Amino acid sequence: MYGTSQLWVAGRxxxxxxxxxxxxxxxxxxxxxxxxxxxxxxxxxxxxxGAALAGVIGMDEIVAEFIRRTILKIxxxxxxxxxxxxNFIPESQLKTINLxxxxxxxxxxxxELCKKKRASMKxxxxxxxxxxxxxxxxxxxxxxxxxxxxxxEVDLSDMEEFKDSFKKVLQRxxxxxxxxxxxxxxxxxxxxxxxxxxxxxxxxxxTTYMVYHSQTPFVFISHxxxxxxxxxxxxxxxxxxxxxxxxxxxxxxxxLDSLKAIVFKQYNQDFQTYCLTSLEEENSEVEIVxxxxxxxxxxxxxxxxxxxxxxxxDYVQPRIEFAQYKLETKFxxxxxxxxxxxxxxxxxxxxxxxxxxxxxxxxxxAPAGIADAPLSSLLTCIPHKAMNYFTIREK
Amino acid sequence: xALLRPLDKLPTLDVATILxxxxxxxxxxxxxxxxxxxxxGSAKVQVHVASCLPLPTDRECxxxxxxxxxxxxxxxxxxxxxxxxxxxxxxxxxxxxGKVCFLVTGVRQEPNASIHMDTVRKMATTYHSxxxxxxxxxxxxxxxxxxxxxxxxxxxxxxxxxxxALNLLSLMKPSLELTxxxx
Amino acid sequence: xxxxxxxxxxxxxxxxxxxxxxxxxxxxFQRQLASVRKQxxxxxxxxxxxxxxxxxxxxxxxPQKIAFLLHKQWTLYTLTPMYRFSYTNLKQYSTLLKCFLAxxxxxGLAVEMGxxxxxxxxxxxLSGMKGTHRDPAAFLIQIVSKSQQSSKNAEDKVVWxxxxxxxxGDSLLENVPDDFTCLPLFLANGAESNTAxxxxxxxxxxxxxxxxxxxxxxxxxxxxxxxxxxxxxxxxTATELLWSVPCSPQSLDISYAINPEDAKALxxxxxxxxxxxxxxxxxxxxxxxxxxxxxxxxxxxSATRLVxxxxxxxxxHTDGKIKILCSKYLIGVLAFLTELAIFQIE
Numbered sequence: 001m002y003g004t005s006q007l008w009v010a011g012r013x014x015x016x017x018x019x020x021x022x023x024x025x026x027x028x029x030x031x032x033x034x035x036x037x038x039x040x041x042x043x044x045x046x047x048x049x050g051a052a053l054a055g056v057i058g059m060d061e062i063v064a065e066f067i068r069r070t071i072l073k074i075x076x077x078x079x080x081x082x083x084x085x086x087n088f089i090p091e092s093q094l095k096t097i098n099l100x101x102x103x104x105x106x107x108x109x110x111x112e113l114c115k116k117k118r119a120s121m122k123x124x125x126x127x128x129x130x131x132x133x134x135x136x137x138x139x140x141x142x143x144x145x146x147x148x149x150x151x152x153e154v155d156l157s158d159m160e161e162f163k164d165s166f167k168k169v170l171q172r173x174x175x176x177x178x179x180x181x182x183x184x185x186x187x188x189x190x191x192x193x194x195x196x197x198x199x200x201x202x203x204x205x206x207t208t209y210m211v212y213h214s215q216t217p218f219v220f221i222s223h224x225x226x227x228x229x230x231x232x233x234x235x236x237x238x239x240x241x242x243x244x245x246x247x248x249x250x251x252x253x254x255x256l257d258s259l260k261a262i263v264f265k266q267y268n269q270d271f272q273t274y275c276l277t278s279l280e281e282e283n284s285e286v287e288i289v290x291x292x293x294x295x296x297x298x299x300x301x302x303x304x305x306x307x308x309x310x311x312x313x314d315y316v317q318p319r320i321e322f323a324q325y326k327l328e329t330k331f332x333x334x335x336x337x338x339x340x341x342x343x344x345x346x347x348x349x350x351x352x353x354x355x356x357x358x359x360x361x362x363x364x365x366a367p368a369g370i371a372d373a374p375l376s377s378l379l380t381c382i383p384h385k386a387m388n389y390f391t392i393r394e395k
Numbered sequence: 396x397a398l399l400r401p402l403d404k405l406p407t408l409d410v411a412t413i414l415x416x417x418x419x420x421x422x423x424x425x426x427x428x429x430x431x432x433x434x435x436g437s438a439k440v441q442v443h444v445a446s447c448l449p450l451p452t453d454r455e456c457x458x459x460x461x462x463x464x465x466x467x468x469x470x471x472x473x474x475x476x477x478x479x480x481x482x483x484x485x486x487x488x489x490x491x492x493g494k495v496c497f498l499v500t501g502v503r504q505e506p507n508a509s510i511h512m513d514t515v516r517k518m519a520t521t522y523h524s525x526x527x528x529x530x531x532x533x534x535x536x537x538x539x540x541x542x543x544x545x546x547x548x549x550x551x552x553x554x555x556x557x558x559x560a561l562n563l564l565s566l567m568k569p570s571l572e573l574t575x576x577x578x
Numbered sequence: 579x580x581x582x583x584x585x586x587x588x589x590x591x592x593x594x595x596x597x598x599x600x601x602x603x604x605x606x607f608q609r610q611l612a613s614v615r616k617q618x619x620x621x622x623x624x625x626x627x628x629x630x631x632x633x634x635x636x637x638x639x640x641p642q643k644i645a646f647l648l649h650k651q652w653t654l655y656t657l658t659p660m661y662r663f664s665y666t667n668l669k670q671y672s673t674l675l676k677c678f679l680a681x682x683x684x685x686g687l688a689v690e691m692g693x694x695x696x697x698x699x700x701x702x703x704l705s706g707m708k709g710t711h712r713d714p715a716a717f718l719i720q721i722v723s724k725s726q727q728s729s730k731n732a733e734d735k736v737v738w739x740x741x742x743x744x745x746x747g748d749s750l751l752e753n754v755p756d757d758f759t760c761l762p763l764f765l766a767n768g769a770e771s772n773t774a775x776x777x778x779x780x781x782x783x784x785x786x787x788x789x790x791x792x793x794x795x796x797x798x799x800x801x802x803x804x805x806x807x808x809x810x811x812x813x814x815t816a817t818e819l820l821w822s823v824p825c826s827p828q829s830l831d832i833s834y835a836i837n838p839e840d841a842k843a844l845x846x847x848x849x850x851x852x853x854x855x856x857x858x859x860x861x862x863x864x865x866x867x868x869x870x871x872x873x874x875x876x877x878x879x880s881a882t883r884l885v886x887x888x889x890x891x892x893x894x895h896t897d898g899k900i901k902i903l904c905s906k907y908l909i910g911v912l913a914f915l916t917e918l919a920i921f922q923i924e
Contacts, residue, residue, distance in 0.1 A: 371877040372872075
């Protein structure tokens with residue numbers, strides 16, 4: 001039932017933006033005068049129309065400031081690369097920017113060039129997406145899993161349809177919402193949402209990022225402390241993707257690629273291939289020991305190596321930075337001292353592990369003599385269960 | 396489990412055997428390498444490394460007579476103290492007649508200390524064995540510790556004419572007694 | 579080369595008597611420390627301590643001043659005894675220190691006091707901040723930068739605060755000569771460059787020296803036990819122990835937070851002697867927590883390093899940063915820190 005109206009809307013949308021400001025005005029007026037039409041075009045929000053209008057006069061100061069701040073966020077080494085991917089400023093003009101000067105000046109130069117081309121928030125948002133795609137470890141991503149209603153498991157939706165429908169549902173609910181899409185190389189679409197309300201302009205500095213792979217039930221979301229609009233976001237996602245239910249998986253990380261590897265169960269294949277070299281180095285490290293030294297506990301050492309290999313595999317682990325365990329278990333220590341032995345209530349603790357590369361760190365514990373081999377399954381199950389937030393209770 | 400005894404095997408000709416024991420294996424290995432390097436060309440020394448006692452029985456027949464046991468503790472890790480404490484009951488009492496010493500590492504980084512020096516001193520006094528200090532992480536200190544250990548090992552193995560392990564212990568006694576007096 | 583590492587074989591106790599007299603005569607402080615050593619078995623640290631108590635003298639402290647000291651992060655320093663420091667000259671010291679800082683600023687050195695020379699230095703005593711009457715009075719230095727706007731509505735900004743104290747230090751410092759004032763513990767909050775400059779001024783004026791006070795994992799476990807033992811009406815935060823795992827190539831930090839009521843219950847299970855805490859109890863408390871942890875994760879926390887302890891009473895980091903959260907046990911916390919400071923000064 002969505003099919004036709006959606007396509008029509010998409011056509012209107014594209015034209016409205018590509019053509020000129022007058023058509024924006026038209027759609028704005030239309031939305032005011034014709035209530036029937038309004039329903040289908042109101043995602044051309046009043047604010048965006050206003051921004052587009054500003055483009056005629058010159059670039060909006062808000063847009064200029066946003067671009068300036070975005071450039072300031074980018075590491076110096078990446079600025080040239082990101083501007084090239086953005087492909088908004090022509091190469092000939094890009095060359096005029098001296099990337100060796102201080103960042104403040106670079107950002108000013110970029111803003112000047114953008115002003116000449118009358119950049120709008122639409123382009124600026126794309127620049128922000130590219131920044132986040134290139135410099136990925138700036139956000140904490142949470143994984144959500146969606147499920148289809150029984151009998152509707154077949155997924156035939158098209159990515160373009162998904163985008164349109166998503167945008168439409170969200171803008172119908174909140175009016176002033178700025179949504180941008182950008183396809184990434186690995187068939188995923190990145191969605192950037194700047195939230196606003198019917199009475200407030202979208203805040204371009206507090207955005208929600210989403211990464212969605214079509215044909216998969218997983219969506220990766222970075223909330224940036226905005227939890228208010230989650231119901232609207234779920235509604236839009238499930239309508240657009242034709243899903244029935246959505247639930248959070250207790251899995252979070254800074255590294256989007258590792259999360260993907262974990263949920264798509266790729267880590268034992270993909271991660272293996274590109275990391276073979278580092279593994280070889282690791283092996284040689286074990287054998288550095290002088291052969292003239294006799295290890296009495298050689299057998300035990302070999303067992304630890306073997307068990308570690310069995311639990312973690314040969315490949316380099318997917319990268320996550322933390323794991324958290326809420327323990328609500330009975331307190332048990334050495335039966336000799338019998339401390340708190342009579343206590344029935346659970347001993348409540350919260351244990352957090354953090355490391356630049358948690359699973360690799362855990363892997364090294366037993367060989368270093370810090371942990372037993374095998375390590376507790378509470379820790380080793382992280383990649384299999386695709387979870388890093390746990391609550392543990394007594395069985 | 397089997398006690399580790401000092402004189403239940405015949406000595407290997409001209410070879411002195413040292414057993415380095417402690418939880419921090421990399422440190423033990425580095426120390427072992429330093430000992431071997433220091434002996435190159437002069438004396439035959441065999442270095443055995445173990446993380447705890449008792450030693451696995453399946454290697455019993457390959458093991459030569461052990462002339463000196465060095466318990467290596469790191470002040471930074473309580474676990475290393477616990478390992479040594481758990482291993483000590485597996486050593487025969489006659490070993491403590493001069494063929495055991497305690498080596499404490501990580502002394503210079505006081506803020507990192509998890510164990511108090513007193514605990515270690517107390518342990519050495521209880522077992523009537525000398526206590527050596529040296530930071531094994533630093534190469535030059537490691538080398539000098541290795542030199543010391545070789546000298547003690549030579550005596551313990553009976554390679555120094557006119558001196559036995561017990562002699563050495565009684566020579567070191569004044570310092571041991573002073574420590575006991577303080578308590 | 580390694581003589582310093584093998585004290586067992588250096589004739590430490592064989593120093594000729596005359597030479598020894600010379601040393602102790604040269605600095606009476608060393609003599610005091612020697613007496614401390616005599617009191618405690620095996621050299622340095624006592625193996626039992628009193629449970630932190632509320633000092634009756636604390637009632638004399640202005641509650642506003644206490645509130646000002648709480649919930650701030652303080653960097654800990656030790657301070658050797660000050661020569662000819664006088665509590666009657668505090669006003670004069672304020673002027674002198676201000677002049678010194680202004681001069682340094684004029685030299686172009688990094689003095690973070692705001693835009694211009696418009697700042698104020700105040701010395702004030704913190705009466706009551708002591709364990710016994712014999713402890714010298716604590717005092718506080720503040721550097722306040724005055725804003726240039728009309729002085730009525732503009733708020734003065736405190737840019738740097740530091741305070742000196744000695745709580746229950748008298749039992750450890752028996753005979754401080756008349757010319758010396760011993761406030762071994764110094765706590766600073768503000769730019770480190772300012773602390774360094776003020777340290778220089780103190781060194782020049784009172785012939786004393788500042789050194790950072792670090793807290794070893796050993797003493798952190800004492801803090802964990804002592805602060806858990808405190809009776810609280812309500813708990814603000816969990817009892818949290820932060821462990822740093824020395825594994826390569828990746829570092830690993832483990833935060834182990836225990837519900838404060840459960841931690842207290844465990845402590846009550848461990849604790850035997852009334853009013854005192856013994857080394858054995860501290861060890862057992864930490865060992866119990868480690869073994870509970872090991873049961874779940876198979877990791878030996880005793881092979882890792884304790885770097886931070888935080889409780890509802892206070893929190894402390896191994897690099898010598900502390901936050902005091904509870905006014906009731908302020909004196910107790912300071913008493914332990916004073917003790918650590920005195921032992922580090924040697």
